[in-house]
Amino acid sequence: MAQESDPAPTTPVSEMQASAMQASAMQASSPLAQALEWGRERFNARYEHHTKALRRPVDPKEFSIHLMENMGTLVDAVAAHDPSSVNRVVEELFEISLELMSAGYVGLHSRYRLPEMVFRQLLPATAPFMAQNPRLVAGSLINAALAMESEPSARPEEWVERMKMAATVAKTPKGLLDAGIALSWHCGMAHFRSGALELARTMPVDLALHIFHREGAANRNELMERLSTKWTPGEEDDHTVKKTRKPVAVIGGFTGFGGPFGAPPTVYQDQDSLAARDDIADFIIFADRFGAVVKRREPAEPQSGVVKPDKETVRFVKSVFPNAVGGPQTKSWAWDGTTLAITLKVSHKVFLFSLRRP
Amino acid sequence: MSILDRFRKVSESPTKPGETPTQNKFDVADLYLGPVDTGQPSQAPAAGLDEKLRQAYFWIVNHGIISPFYDIEYNDGPPQTFVFGDLKANVTLPSDQSYSSYVLLPLLNLAAKRRCLLVGGPGRGKTAIAMIMGVLAGYPLKEVKRAIQHGQPQMTVTDLLGNPLPSTMVSAKSMDEVVIAWRKWLGMRVKIIDEYNRIPTRTQSALLTTMGDNYAELYDQIFECPEAAWYLTANDDAGGGTYQVIEALRDRIDVVVKALHFNTRFLSELLLRVEEGIRPEEIVPPSIIFTDSELDALGSRILQVEMAPELIRRLEFFASHFEFFEPAARQIEYMTKDTAKLASVELATLEAQATGKDKVADLGGQTLNGVSVRALMTAIIFIKAMAFFRGASRASFEDARQMIPFVLHDKLTPNLNSPYFETGSNSALRVDRVSWIRALFDDSCKEYDRLDLDRDDAVANVESVFEKGLDGVTEKEVKAQLVQIERTLGKWSKSRKLYGHMFDDILKLKYLHQRYSNYLKWLQWNR
Incomplete structure (x- = not known):
């Protein structure tokens, strides 16, 4: 091997190669090690540029551990699928890894779990797409995982697992990424509901049925009908049940504890959405059976889109939730026809109940 | 902290407390936005680009260029104002975050x-x-x-x-x-x-x-x-x-x-730079340097800023004052300053004809030209950029008021013979174009409010009906619209002098009348 005649390692890649050789003879001849050897000067120059010109420090040892432990399986998978694309994939992943490590998204001391999980588990499963467009696929999936990790109601681990299955059916990188959006909604990113439904309607039917197989639909029409149902049919639809009714979701919280509200919020209906307001800002509430999310937004035009409940609505909601309207603890309530939101005077939470018109 | 470190210090986030980057629309593509550049044109990092832009601004004003001027003023409450000198110079202490145009405008650019x-x-x-x-x-x-x-x-x-x-x-x-x-x-x-x-x-x-x-x-x-x-x-x-x-x-x-x-009170700051050999362009902190994809994303994020219909209407009204020039033609379509310019005739020569208008109040009389389409497009972009910079997803009236003078600075040529410049302390506005154009905008908005156009806009009423489309509109409805247009024009012709803002309104009504007339003819033929 060329490394044997090289002087003692003084650059990141030579250090990586040395570490790799020490770790295992197999690794030294692995596709990753070969690719690093192939682009040794270029990789070292990129590292130098990143750490010196851009002044974003990256520890070379920590970086080499990341390359060996997080990228090895992926590069093996790409090599098995298309050996000619290995060097290009490694180049892009090297660059992405530098960006991520200097910003603290990966590495021994990173507080993020998902990027490494994506590197080790999801990206190897997407090898055919990585071979086609590594920057787009890896960048998008890592960004998505980070976005989900920062959303309290999202379930990113479930998303990674289901994306691995989606990768076996998707035909193109775009198909895979569309599936990623649709599945992110199914895994708790409730604010993507309308966009995800649109994607489910337009993506190839075999892919749609595969990624949403839990809905048990046999064709697209059936699938769309089931997906568009906001809440699981059941007890919540029985309007005679009053005292035993439990919230389908509880969202929000005090800013001091990482929540969005600085004061107990007031909820209201703004056009078709449920919205909330504290002393400072306005928020939109997104909720369905897959998750519930509250997102800050620009203040609406002064009460422009606010829908005030009519007498019939008040009567109906009061019949199901006697304490919701005018109760001593209730601060506000709003109903959009499928979801009832209630806030209390002493709480920073928003309590959501499934409530459909009878 | 060394001197160099002090000069490299970037303002901590949030640079505009209380304003976090917000969205009204949730685009599914946002899922794939994050710290990793995906190579897509619309890619933008998760960290707010507006925040990075503000950090760049504050680094430049604090450590880069000595520009202690806050001429782009924002207020979120009544500001304190002081009057100085015989010419009554106003000094305002803004109550909201305000900016130096000399640094802000190049950055928005x-x-x-x-x-x-x-x-x-x-x-x-x-x-x-x-x-x-x-x-x-x-x-x-x-x-x-x-x-x-x-x-x-x-x-x-x-x-x-x-x-x-x-x-x-x-x-x-x-x-x-x-x-x-x-x-x-x-x-x-x-x-x-x-x-x-x-x-x-x-x-x-x-x-x-x-x-x-x-x-x-x-x-x-x-x-x-x-x-x-x-x-x-x-x-x-x-x-x-x-x-x-x-x-x-x-x-x-x-x-x-x-x-x-150069404000001489900042000489000691200058001295420090000379002694330490510090040149700001050599010590720009890396954290405020934009990547290519960030620059691309900045452009698209700026375009996403919304313009409220009420603000657009005020801009329309403002721009409508200037092109109209009644003495330039007999047919209304050609009553423009451009007609006179193309004929190489001085406006002053034609202005001698009495039109009965108040030459001080007529905003159009203050300029020698109108506002071009290009200038209007540029104004919209800079208004959006200003709103984006302030972390808003919708442009405000103040954003427009602050940006228009800089965009129209070389686009609107003042008519220095206008009696407006002779009145009060307006003579300074002959040379201070930023203040002149801002005053024009303020006067235009006052006129807009006086006419109560937010609530009573005859053209907007007819237009809103027309925008619903002609499909399925009955003969009776078309005739009602035609009568409405004719009544409005009739009313205006009796009660008002002809001003620039009416010029565009009249032409718009004429256009709508023609569209309805043609449709009516087709309906009658198709009966």
Whole structure:
């Protein structure tokens, strides 16, 4: 091997190669090690540029551990699928890894779990797409995982697992990424509901049925009908049940504890959405059976889109939730026809109940 | 902390407390936005680009360019105002975050990739701020310096654009075969032309093509330039310099910023820099340098800022004052200042005809020209950019009020013979264009409010019905609309003098009348 005649390692890649050789003879001849050897000067120059010109420090040892432990399986998978694309994939992943490590998204001391999980588990499963467009696929999936990790109601681990299955059916990188959006909604990113439904309607039917197989639909029409149902049919639809009714979701919280509200919020209906307001800002509430999310937004035009409940609505909601309207603890309530939101005077939470018109 | 570290310090987030980047729409594509560049044009990092832009701004004003001027004023409550001197100069202490136009406008120009002219006397930091913009765009300082085009009387087209390779000049059998060594600056995303008014006229024409149409042409060869932010500097804005700047080139400039004087109270700051050998462009902190994808994303994020219909209506009303010139024609469509200009007739010659209008109150009388479509488009972009910079997803009235003077600075030519400039303390507005245009906008808004157009806009009422479409509209409904238009015009013809804002309204009503009349004829034929 060329490394044997090289002087003692003084650059990141030579250090990586040395570490790799020490770790295992197999690794030294692995596709990753070969690719690093192939682009040794270029990789070292990129590292130098990143750490010196851009002044974003990256520890070379920590970086080499990341390359060996997080990228090895992926590069093996790409090599098995298309050996000619290995060097290009490694180049892009090297660059992405530098960006991520200097910003603290990966590495021994990173507080993020998902990027490494994506590197080790999801990206190897997407090898055919990585071979086609590594920057787009890896960048998008890592960004998505980070976005989900920062959303309290999202379930990113479930998303990674289901994306691995989606990768076996998707035909193109775009198909895979569309599936990623649709599945992110199914895994708790409730604010993507309308966009995800649109994607489910337009993506190839075999892919749609595969990624949403839990809905048990046999064709697209059936699938769309089931997906568009906001809440699981059941007890919540029985309007005679009053005292035993439990919230389908509880969202929000005090800013001091990482929540969005600085004061107990007031909820209201703004056009078709449920919205909330504290002393400072306005928020939109997104909720369905897959998750519930509250997102800050620009203040609406002064009460422009606010829908005030009519007498019939008040009567109906009061019949199901006697304490919701005018109760001593209730601060506000709003109903959009499928979801009832209630806030209390002493709480920073928003309590959501499934409530459909009878 | 060393002196150098102090100069490199970037303001901590949030630079605008209480304003977090917000969205009204949730786009599924946002799932894939994050710290990793995916190579897609619309890619934007999760961290707010508006925040990064503000951090860049505050670094420049705090450590880069000494510009302690807050002439772009925002208030979120009643500001304190003090009056000084016999001429009653107002000094306002803004109650909300306010900005220095000399730093802010070049930065917005970088974000929106437009063309900015920096004017002011020598040694006021015009070239320095342009260089900082180059560094913020990710170029090494050496490259930025080498790429500056210094205007001088001997500058040729080839000096500006590039040279044909001599070997190919000899061997080429056709122009296509001549290979051009294009100048490197053409491919950069920040372009700096120093003292552009010293460039000979012929070379200015070549510059015009590059600036206006984003390509360079030499020996039938074309070089397509990337979208770029342009910075031009000039010591004299009033047409001085070695060569007269061609009008088309001036027209391509989107925004004009004045380099203000050096505040002598900051001499000690200057002394520190001299003693420590600190040059701001050499110590730009890496954390405020934008990547190519961030610059692309900035442009698209700015365009996503919403403009409320009420604000658009006020802009329409403002712009409508200026083109109208009643004495220029007998047919209403030609009653414009352009008609007089094309005939090479001075407006003053025609103005002698009495129209019965109050020449002080008539805003159109204060200018020699109207507002072009290009200027309006530029105004919209800078208004959006201003709103984006402040972390808002919707442009405010104040954003428009603050940006319009800088965009129309060289676009609206004052009619210095207007009696408006003789009244009160308005004579200063003959030279202070920023204040003059802002006063024009304020007066236009006062007139808009006086006419109560937010609630009672006859044209908007007819237009809103028309915008629902003509499909399925009955003959009776069409006739009702025609009567409505005729009544409005009848009412106006009896009760009002003809002002600029009515000119566009009348033409719009005439247009709608024609559309309805044609449709009515078709309905009657199809009966």
